[in-house]
Amino acid sequence: xxxxxxxxxxxxxxxxxxxxxxxxxxxxxxxxxxxxxxxxxxxxxxxxxxxxxxxxxxxxxxxxxxxxxxxxxxxxxxxxxxxxxxxxxxxxxxxxxxxxxxxxxxxxxxxxxxxxxxxxxxxxxxxxxxxxxxxxxxxxx
Numbered sequence: 001x002x003x004x005x006x007x008x009x010x011x012x013x014x015x016x017x018x019x020x021x022x023x024x025x026x027x028x029x030x031x032x033x034x035x036x037x038x039x040x041x042x043x044x045x046x047x048x049x050x051x052x053x054x055x056x057x058x059x060x061x062x063x064x065x066x067x068x069x070x071x072x073x074x075x076x077x078x079x080x081x082x083x084x085x086x087x088x089x090x091x092x093x094x095x096x097x098x099x100x101x102x103x104x105x106x107x108x109x110x111x112x113x114x115x116x117x118x119x120x121x122x123x124x125x126x127x128x129x130x131x132x133x134x135x136x137x138x139x140x141x
Contacts, residue, residue: 043085050074
């Protein structure tokens with residue numbers, strides 16, 4: 001067991017790349033969970049409020065035509081809200097994913113260059129396999 005550090009001594013940290021990677025991954029996961037929880041909680045609250053307003057409006061309907069119109073309006077709002085929420089969650093996922101990929105790149109020590117060099121194709125002819133015809137498959141069987 002290590003001795004307790006004396007007053008005034010600076011404690012050094014051992015380098016552990018696997019631990020650093022695990023910590024970075026857990027921090028990214030925590031950030032993602034918090035972001036999604038806030039977003040989904042706001043969406044659920046909005047939909048519950050809309051459903052309550054819909055039920056109140058249904059209570060004031062006197063005939064089948066007004067009920068039908070009320071239901072159509074509610075269904076249109078549901079479709080619009082879910083489409084917007086899907087796009088918000090997708091945008092959030094991409095934004096967080098690209099941000100975290102950049103952070104992981106820094107963790108591994110990679111740096112982006114201003115003028116990346118294009119990848120050169122391999123020298124020599126490239127051989128592409130020819131597709132087999134259906135007739136050759138039948139004759140082989």
